[in-house]
Amino acid sequence: MEKIIEESKQGESLVLEQKKENTKKLFIESYGCAMNFSDSEVVASILTNEGFNTTQNLEEADLVLVNTCSIRDKAEQTIRKRLEKYNAVKKINPKMKVGVLGCMAERLKNQFLEEEKIVDLVVGPDAYKDLPSLLQEVDEGRDAINVILSKEETYGDIAPIRLNSNGITAFVSITRGCDNMCTFCVVPFTRGRERSREPQSIIAEIEQLWKSGYKEVTLLGQNVDSYLWYGGGLKKDFVKATDMQKATAVDFAQLLAMTAQAFPKMRFRFSTSNPQDMHEDVFHVIAKHNNVCNHIHLPVQSGSTRVLKEMNRQHTREEYMALIDKIRTILPNCSISQDMITGFPTETEEDHKDTLTLMEYVKYNFGYMYAYSERPGTMAARKMEDDVPEVVKKRRLQEVVDMQQKHSLERSQEFIGQVVEVLIEKESKKSETHWSGSNSQSITVVFPKGDYKIGEFVNVKITDCTSATLKGEAIGYSDMN
Numbered sequence: 072m073e074k075i076i077e078e079s080k081q082g083e084s085l086v087l088e089q090k091k092e093n094t095k096k097l098f099i100e101s102y103g104c105a106m107n108f109s110d111s112e113v114v115a116s117i118l119t120n121e122g123f124n125t126t127q128n129l130e131e132a133d134l135v136l137v138n139t140c141s142i143r144d145k146a147e148q149t150i151r152k153r154l155e156k157y158n159a160v161k162k163i164n165p166k167m168k169v170g171v172l173g174c175m176a177e178r179l180k181n182q183f184l185e186e187e188k189i190v191d192l193v194v195g196p197d198a199y200k201d202l203p204s205l206l207q208e209v210d211e212g213r214d215a216i217n218v219i220l221s222k223e224e225t226y227g228d229i230a231p232i233r234l235n236s237n238g239i240t241a242f243v244s245i246t247r248g249c250d251n252m253c254t255f256c257v258v259p260f261t262r263g264r265e266r267s268r269e270p271q272s273i274i275a276e277i278e279q280l281w282k283s284g285y286k287e288v289t290l291l292g293q294n295v296d297s298y299l300w301y302g303g304g305l306k307k308d309f310v311k312a313t314d315m316q317k318a319t320a321v322d323f324a325q326l327l328a329m330t331a332q333a334f335p336k337m338r339f340r341f342s343t344s345n346p347q348d349m350h351e352d353v354f355h356v357i358a359k360h361n362n363v364c365n366h367i368h369l370p371v372q373s374g375s376t377r378v379l380k381e382m383n384r385q386h387t388r389e390e391y392m393a394l395i396d397k398i399r400t401i402l403p404n405c406s407i408s409q410d411m412i413t414g415f416p417t418e419t420e421e422d423h424k425d426t427l428t429l430m431e432y433v434k435y436n437f438g439y440m441y442a443y444s445e446r447p448g449t450m451a452a453r454k455m456e457d458d459v460p461e462v463v464k465k466r467r468l469q470e471v472v473d474m475q476q477k478h479s480l481e482r483s484q485e486f487i488g489q490v491v492e493v494l495i496e497k498e499s500k501k502s503e504t505h506w507s508g509s510n511s512q513s514i515t516v517v518f519p520k521g522d523y524k525i526g527e528f529v530n531v532k533i534t535d536c537t538s539a540t541l542k543g544e545a546i547g548y549s550d551m552n
Contacts, residue, residue: 089124089125090119090124092122093119093122093123093124094122094124095121095122095123095124095133096123096124096125096126096128096131096132096133096134097115097123097124097125097126097132097133097134097135097136098125098127098128098129098134098135098136099111099114099115099125099135099136099137099138100136100137100138100153101137101138101234102137102138102139102140102146102149102150103138103139103140103146103173103174104140105242105289105342106244106262106291106292106293107139107140107173107174108138108234108242109231109242109243109244109291110138110172110173110196110226110244111138111172111234112231112232112233112234113199113226113229113231114136114138114172114199115231115232115234116229116230116231116232117199117200117202117203117229118134118202119232121202121206129156129157129160130160130163130164131164132164132167133167133168134167134168134170134206135157135160135167135168135169136169136170136171136172136192137150137153137154137157137170137171137172138172138173139171139172139173139174139175139176140173140174140175141174141175141177141178141257141261141446145444147175150171150175154169154171154183154189154190155189157169158189168191168206168209169189169190169191169192170190170191170192170194170209171183171192171193171194172194172195172196172199173195173196174196174257174258174261174262175261176193176195176196176218177195177196177218177220177260177262178257178261178448180193180195180216180218184214184216191209191214191215192205192206192209192214192215193214193215193216193217193218194215194216194217194218195217195218195219195220195261196220196247196261196262196263197219197220197224197247197262197263198217198218199226200224200229201217205217220248220262220263220264221263222263222264222266222304222305223266223303223304224247224266225244225246225266225267225268225269226244226247226268227268227269227272227273228272230276230279231276237496237497237525238283238284238285238525238526239284239285239286239287239494239495239496239525240286240287240288240494240496241280241285241287241288241289242288242289242291243273243276243277243288243289243290243291244268244291244292245267245268245273245290245291245295245298245326246266246267246268246292246293246294246295246297246298247262247263247265247266247268247293248263248264248265248266248293249262249264249265249293249294250264250265250294250297250306250307251294251345251347251348251383251385252383252450253372253382253383253384254381254382254383254449254450254451254454254455255372255382255412255415255443255449255451256446256449257446257447257448257449258293260448260449261448262293264305264306264307265293265294265297265305265306265307266303266304266305266306267298267299267300267306268300269300269303270300270321270329273290273326273330274329274333277330277333277334277337278333278334281334281337284526285337286336286337286338286494286526286528287337287338287339287340288330288337288338288339288340289339289340289341289342290326290327290330290339290340290341290342291341291342292343293343294343294344294345294348295323295341295342295343295344296323296344296345296348296349296350296353297323297345297348298321298322298323298326299320299321299322299323300320300321300326301316301317301319301320302316322350322352323353324350324352324353324355324356327339327341327353327356327357327363331356331360331362331363332360334362335362336362336551336552337362338362338363338364338494338511338528338551339360339362339363339364340363340364340366340513342368343368343370344368344369344370345370346371346384346386346390346391346394347384347385347386347390349367349369349394351401354397354398354401354402357402358401358402364511364512364513365402365404365405365406365511365512366405366406366407366408366436366511366512367398367402367405367406367407367408368407368408368410369391369394369395369398369407369408369409370409370410371391371410371411371429372384372410372411372412372415373411373412373415373418373422374388374422374425374426374427374428374429374430375388375418375421375422375423375425375426376389376425377422378415378417378418378422378425381415381416381417381455382412382415382451383450388425388429392429392432392433395407395432395433404511404512405512406436406437406482406512406513406514407433407435407436408435408436408437408438408439408513409433409435409438409439409440409475410438410439410440411426411430411438411439411440411441412440412441412442412443413426413440413441413442413443413464413467413468413471414442414443414459414463414464414467414468415443415451415459416443416451416455416456416457416458416459417455417459418459418467423467423470426471427470427471427474430471430474430475430478431474434478434481434482435475435478435479435482436478436479436482436483436512436513436514437475437479437514437539440468440471440472440475441468442461442464442465442467442468443457443459443464445457476538479538479539480536480537480538483514483536483539483540483541484536486510486514486533486536486541487534487535487536488532488533489532489533490530490531490532490546491510491511491512491530491531491533491541491543492510492511492528492529492530492531492549492551493506493508493509493516493518493528493529493530493531493545494508494509494526494528494551495507495523495525495526495527495528495529496508496509496525497525499517501517502517504519504520505517505518505519505520506518506519506520506523506525506529508529510531510541514539514540514541515540515541516531516533516540516541516542516543517540517542517543518542518543518544518545519544519545523545527548527552528548528549528550528551528552529545529547529548529549530545530546530548530549531543531544531545531546532544532546
């Protein structure tokens with residue numbers, strides 16, 4: 072699996088509160104990363120104001136949208152199958168319009184609209200505000216397309232409508248795009264250059280969530296550590312900023328501290344981090360504020376400095392290990408998770424062993440691991456031969472997964488006998504008499520319900536565990552309530 076793909080959420084359709092005055096029906100499905108699910112909330116907000124109510128009944132929809140992912144071949148194949156399904160329904164309901172949003176829209180616009188003629192509407196990640204005029208084009212019988220990547224668009228002025236929410240936890244986007252040109256990744260080409268969102272609009276969105284009863288927010292971006300607000304514009308143009316803009320700029324550590332101080336009874340997480348952009352200041356903010364979670368997701372992709380260079384990861388094995396040492400020193404109770412790719416072009420057995428020894432050094436709490444698959448449009452696809460045989464990729468992946476399972480169990484066992492703070496999120500999947508939630512380290516905890524309720528912070532004494540789940544007994548409320 073890959074970190075940003077939440078397998079349990081793939082293909083979720085959006086359900087919103089119905090407005091009586093709205094007469095049109097919208098069916099919207101999301102695939103891929105947390106950013107896509109967050110973007111679907113922005114789209115829903117825009118279309119609610121255009122007279123649409125959401126439906127889970129595909130057959131009755133006037134407009135069907137699928138928010139897409141280009142990060143893995145499997146995701147693209149799934150979406151193509153969904154488009155076939157939509158078009159089968161369209162034959163029964165000819166007034167239905169079909170649109171593709173997100174990263175695949177940007178990458179495959181010509182195939183979808185002109186060659187295959189399977190959609191009416193193609194909208195890239197930066198063009199959602201243009202949806203009303205694009206829909207008008209479709210209503211007038213023309214195909215509509217906007218995949219232009221913006222230098223400014225952050226959707227900071229749109230209050231998202233939360234989709235399929237538990238009412239407890241939410242994502243808040245703080246950046247869009249990415250400047251890190253990792254050779255295996257298509258994101259810079261589908262989401263554009265990196266730009267940050269104005270801090271006060273972030274605080275305002277969190278305040279609205281707090282008033283609505285939410286208890287935890289994840290600050291979201293392709294690379295949150297390089298968040299930098301200096302009045303607007305691209306991150307790369309900061310060098311041209313005025314002295315005043317530079318003096319008043321807000322970086323990620325400052326933003327994290329601002330949110331933690333403004334909402335002391337709300338818990339904060341962040342994702343995703345990039346090793347070369349992560350600064351010690353962030354560790355000190357986590358250490359200072361007990362409402363900032365003790366978990367850092369720190370993708371590494373490979374333990375070999377040579378392969379990291381091929382991936383254009385901009386850090387070495389040794390620099391990554393030094394960063395881990397710093398985290399362990401400043402945040403001894405912090406969990407660390409990883410992303411790992413096996414079988415990247417030119418990877419040797421020696422490189423693979425470097426990955427396994429790095430894993431032994433860190434002993435990650437959990438991770439997201441997958442075999443390399445070539446993505447069209449990436450630098451690796453353009454310039455490198457996919458030369459590691461599939462059978463070798465899969466064998467190396469299994470060795471990585473097996474080692475992670477071993478480390479996950481070891482890390483889980485360290486919690487036995489400890490008291491951890493848990494935010495109750497939902498009923499346990501395996502028992503209707505147990506609650507399920509997460510501790511500060513992003514580990515799932517289950518415990519008997521008692522008189523506790525969803526949305527409460529509870530202290531739980533851990534008595535048992537598996538590699539992925541802690542089990543215990545609640546011993547009272549935490550100070551966060």
